[in-house]
Amino acid sequence: MTQNVLFLLVLVAALGFFSYNAQRLVRYLTTGHDEHRTDHPWTRLRNVVVIGIGQSKILREPFAGILHASVFWGFVILTLGSIEILARGVFPAFGFDRMLPTPVHGLFLLSQELFAGLVLAAVVVLLYRRLVIKPRRLQGDKVHSGDAVFILSMIAALMVTLFLSATFDRVVEARHAAAFQPISSVLALVFGGVSPGTARSIATASTWSHALLLLAFLNYLPYSKHLHVITSLPNTFFSNTSGPGQVGVMRPMDLEAEGVETFGASDVKDLSWKNLLDGYSCTECGRCTAACPANITGKPLSPRKIVVNVRQRTMEIAPLLKGDRAEAAHAVLAGGEGDDAGGGTVGERVGHRLLDTYITEDELWACTSCRACVQECPVSIDQLDVINELRRNLVLTESRFPEEIQPAFEAMERNGAPWKFQPADRGRWADGLGVTTMAEFAERNERPDVLFWVGCMASFDDRAKKIAVAFARILNAAGIRFAILAQEESCNGDPARRMGNEYLYQMLARQAIETLDRYHVTTIVTTCPHCFHQIGNEYPQLGGHYEVIHHSTYIERLLQQELVPLRTENGKQLVVAYHDSCYLGRYNDVYDAPRETLKRALPVVTVAEPPRNRSRGLCCGAGGGRMWMEERVGKRINVERTEELLGTGADALAVACPFCMTMISDGAKALGSDVPVYDIAEVVAGQLER
Amino acid sequence: MKIAVCIKRVPEMDVRFKIAPSGTSVDETGLKWDMSDFDGYAVEAALQLTEKLGNGEVVVVTVGPDAAQETLRKALSMGVTRAVHLKVDAIPFDNFAIARALATELQGGGYDLILFGKMSIDSSNGAVGPITAELLNLPCVAAASKLEIANGKGTARRELEGAAELLEFPLPAVVSIDEGVARPRYPSLKGIMAAKKKPLEVKPAQLGDLRMTVSTMALPPDRPPGRILGEGVAAVPELVRLLQTEAKVL
Numbered sequence: 001m002t003q004n005v006l007f008l009l010v011l012v013a014a015l016g017f018f019s020y021n022a023q024r025l026v027r028y029l030t031t032g033h034d035e036h037r038t039d040h041p042w043t044r045l046r047n048v049v050v051i052g053i054g055q056s057k058i059l060r061e062p063f064a065g066i067l068h069a070s071v072f073w074g075f076v077i078l079t080l081g082s083i084e085i086l087a088r089g090v091f092p093a094f095g096f097d098r099m100l101p102t103p104v105h106g107l108f109l110l111s112q113e114l115f116a117g118l119v120l121a122a123v124v125v126l127l128y129r130r131l132v133i134k135p136r137r138l139q140g141d142k143v144h145s146g147d148a149v150f151i152l153s154m155i156a157a158l159m160v161t162l163f164l165s166a167t168f169d170r171v172v173e174a175r176h177a178a179a180f181q182p183i184s185s186v187l188a189l190v191f192g193g194v195s196p197g198t199a200r201s202i203a204t205a206s207t208w209s210h211a212l213l214l215l216a217f218l219n220y221l222p223y224s225k226h227l228h229v230i231t232s233l234p235n236t237f238f239s240n241t242s243g244p245g246q247v248g249v250m251r252p253m254d255l256e257a258e259g260v261e262t263f264g265a266s267d268v269k270d271l272s273w274k275n276l277l278d279g280y281s282c283t284e285c286g287r288c289t290a291a292c293p294a295n296i297t298g299k300p301l302s303p304r305k306i307v308v309n310v311r312q313r314t315m316e317i318a319p320l321l322k323g324d325r326a327e328a329a330h331a332v333l334a335g336g337e338g339d340d341a342g343g344g345t346v347g348e349r350v351g352h353r354l355l356d357t358y359i360t361e362d363e364l365w366a367c368t369s370c371r372a373c374v375q376e377c378p379v380s381i382d383q384l385d386v387i388n389e390l391r392r393n394l395v396l397t398e399s400r401f402p403e404e405i406q407p408a409f410e411a412m413e414r415n416g417a418p419w420k421f422q423p424a425d426r427g428r429w430a431d432g433l434g435v436t437t438m439a440e441f442a443e444r445n446e447r448p449d450v451l452f453w454v455g456c457m458a459s460f461d462d463r464a465k466k467i468a469v470a471f472a473r474i475l476n477a478a479g480i481r482f483a484i485l486a487q488e489e490s491c492n493g494d495p496a497r498r499m500g501n502e503y504l505y506q507m508l509a510r511q512a513i514e515t516l517d518r519y520h521v522t523t524i525v526t527t528c529p530h531c532f533h534q535i536g537n538e539y540p541q542l543g544g545h546y547e548v549i550h551h552s553t554y555i556e557r558l559l560q561q562e563l564v565p566l567r568t569e570n571g572k573q574l575v576v577a578y579h580d581s582c583y584l585g586r587y588n589d590v591y592d593a594p595r596e597t598l599k600r601a602l603p604v605v606t607v608a609e610p611p612r613n614r615s616r617g618l619c620c621g622a623g624g625g626r627m628w629m630e631e632r633v634g635k636r637i638n639v640e641r642t643e644e645l646l647g648t649g650a651d652a653l654a655v656a657c658p659f660c661m662t663m664i665s666d667g668a669k670a671l672g673s674d675v676p677v678y679d680i681a682e683v684v685a686g687q688l689e690r
Numbered sequence: 691m692k693i694a695v696c697i698k699r700v701p702e703m704d705v706r707f708k709i710a711p712s713g714t715s716v717d718e719t720g721l722k723w724d725m726s727d728f729d730g731y732a733v734e735a736a737l738q739l740t741e742k743l744g745n746g747e748v749v750v751v752t753v754g755p756d757a758a759q760e761t762l763r764k765a766l767s768m769g770v771t772r773a774v775h776l777k778v779d780a781i782p783f784d785n786f787a788i789a790r791a792l793a794t795e796l797q798g799g800g801y802d803l804i805l806f807g808k809m810s811i812d813s814s815n816g817a818v819g820p821i822t823a824e825l826l827n828l829p830c831v832a833a834a835s836k837l838e839i840a841n842g843k844g845t846a847r848r849e850l851e852g853a854a855e856l857l858e859f860p861l862p863a864v865v866s867i868d869e870g871v872a873r874p875r876y877p878s879l880k881g882i883m884a885a886k887k888k889p890l891e892v893k894p895a896q897l898g899d900l901r902m903t904v905s906t907m908a909l910p911p912d913r914p915p916g917r918i919l920g921e922g923v924a925a926v927p928e929l930v931r932l933l934q935t936e937a938k939v940l
Contacts (some may be wrong), residue, residue, distance in 0.1 A: 178728065255879065261880060263880065395878070399875060406873075414722050422705055659730075
């Protein structure tokens, strides 16, 4: 009786303290601005089931994935047992055995023992991995293993006490071995010689230890990066997930809003509550940083650090803003990569901000916006969203950016292309190909089936022009009535948007929408994944609604319908390595169409895959405006990627993006390789009947 | 410190110009317009001077049609305090008349420094600055690549062929700015928004009598296409001969 009252007091204190911390952390989230995150509820629930419960993303890395999934699933199952243990602490008569039919209760007991065993085994391997194997991605500047080792030891202790309590209960009651409690039955045989008195003491001590450890674990979480135990499922629910093409869309931005004087984010108050929840949900596994092309090649960017910095800055400033003056900075939540940035007196803490104090300009400009970090995060954190918002602040509010991108901004504004090309020359690549312009169709009161949006690269760049020519030849051969805008086309604005210049982007995008709508354009095909993503997925934010098809998909459809007259001889037996474009693959889930196109055009081709392919494909280095910036630090990303592609032993490399074309061609040149690089359209055009 | 910067709206130069049917001006259809490049350097120099001193006012002045207000707004978005638009229907090709209109406006304005770009990139005269200085009876440095102000005195550097000239002058003064002083800043959106609320005064330009007009305008002749003489050593004698007799560079 005394024990039960004592336990009740402990339970109330523990749950009370946890609730206090929980409401505090929830309140800190309101430091960020409001954001609607309950649209598409079924997609969100599906993500919770697949990514959260199903652990689909963490299992992308099989070894660590299975270990983590074991612990996670174990915890879900063992929580049922924990409820019984805590309830029994207060009401000794409580028990599932009285509520469930015997066979079902037997299964429950079996599940508890098996999963406790599984968790214990997994934790031991995880500890060995962290302390002995030390995988590279768990290392890093200021990445501490202490917290992880502590939590793993705690979980191990929880499992050990669970087994001890079950074992010695069995010894005390001198029960027979039972099939549904195999582990404790075996252990009870081992400890059968222990006197009933001692056994009773051990059983009681174990039960108490288990319950106290459980409550301690719960209360430790709000002070630890293992807060993800609580936040990762909600985080997955609230993640940016409205399906392919929508996941990589940048936040809409109202530039005309009254009274707004700063744009983008310079501190956590300018981010949304979801960005801050991302901070709570990061357990510093480093999958994002391990996949980051900038980080891989030695640039000063670590997506993990960006998220950890958001959490650190939240823990530094939110208690002050929310009136928790006595709240000490959280040793662990405020720790991690770059943890020497914050802290100090109240005045100093107020004077800090996320940008500059924690995250430097160089980190932000190193990003290629390839989305590998977002793709890899097992709890659906959006690192890129924070980078994009900080870039917007740098450009729109502070006018700070690498000086080499100013000419690109100015050219987009004046020449309608990110280079100083003459707008009047935009259609010249098509000279002599018999391509009709939109204006010519309109003059005849006709409309084409599709508009070929050529994009700046394929309009002006000598190498990329050949892609436009190849695609036009395919369209002509297939008898497609298509048009180009020629000098009426201009940059869609994507480079400006990715470089943070939302103002310039909206100017260009509105102009493009005006042109497209004037001609009542409904269907657009393009050879550029950036144009494809921007016009198809982001123009709706500004009222432009079009069906946009990337040429890889379009050509595949034409080939499938046997509309393209191809030569019948098979040609040479070639091995071609295909390089995935980020804006085609990770942004839009187009992985198969380019590969299928290659196979249909060259029936005897072998498509070789570098180790990093499809959703794991490494960026060419041109995205996020990196095309216009110098790459001064570390190894060149395009060289790294080209090495991987050449490493397959391919006879030729294939791309489906004019920017990748430039980067991979330059990479091959830098490596002294004469392996040719083709766009998939060029491969198909090369097989056209003469 | 009160600084005036005189700027000009000019067409973007990276295009193939056409001559208007009149034969005395360029066809303006489809042209994009912006602040003349050197004027951008002058605005930047003025902003840096006042920022360094921690106080002061930068005023931009232009002579031009209504559309020139876009150019003034751009300067305002860079951080200039206020703007004056001296309105004309079209910019006359008469440096003296433009200088007169500017001098009339600047006279008695209490400016410590009046900056110009070293020349406009469309008509390339480089004359309006020095004429304005003359009309205002002020010292003038043309094409300064470096400008410093201290203790009521200015020092400027001018790049010469293979040498440089360092000049000292009292204020007030007129200085025309060459590139190299400082790269013009890119206006932030914050600056663009703020510029919408900054004062922009419109007055008729006091040009006086126009004494110069354009009689005809013509495009430069097309350059003859390049020729390939051959490959390797065999082509060298012919190349040398042509460089001597035709190109006359050897």
